[in-house]
Amino acid sequence: MIVQNREAMDQRAENIIGILLRTGVTISALVVLFGGILYLAHWWSAPTHYQTFRSEPGDLRYIPGIVRESIAFNPAGIIQLGLLLLIATPIARVAFSVWAFAEERDWLYVTVTLIVLGLLLFSLAGPHS
Numbered sequence: 001m002i003v004q005n006r007e008a009m010d011q012r013a014e015n016i017i018g019i020l021l022r023t024g025v026t027i028s029a030l031v032v033l034f035g036g037i038l039y040l041a042h043w044w045s046a047p048t049h050y051q052t053f054r055s056e057p058g059d060l061r062y063i064p065g066i067v068r069e070s071i072a073f074n075p076a077g078i079i080q081l082g083l084l085l086l087i088a089t090p091i092a093r094v095a096f097s098v099w100a101f102a103e104e105r106d107w108l109y110v111t112v113t114l115i116v117l118g119l120l121l122f123s124l125a126g127p128h129s
Helices: 003-042 063-071 075-103 107-125
Strands: none
Touching: 003 075, 063 075, 075 107
């Protein structure tokens, strides 16, 4: 009885993770596509200078700036938001895994997954040089 219940919980968690990953990637792709369309509509005829590399502005290198530029309908900000959503998708999967392991009362995996989640969040939002 316990084995069947655990297998059902595992299957349910796998299904939810699959839906989470597909949804995250799809939403991310749609946001990037929307931003790309806006970008092309705005900069369609601008000449391209391949001799000079220009990185993204400072506002588009951090989450608050990306959100601010996306709300202002800046095409580059919307594209960056889509990429940020793509990065956030596997992080959401790890966060869901913490919940799934806690529901199964598998405390070793909860601990390991929390460490992985902490490292992912630190690498995303931690101090950068």
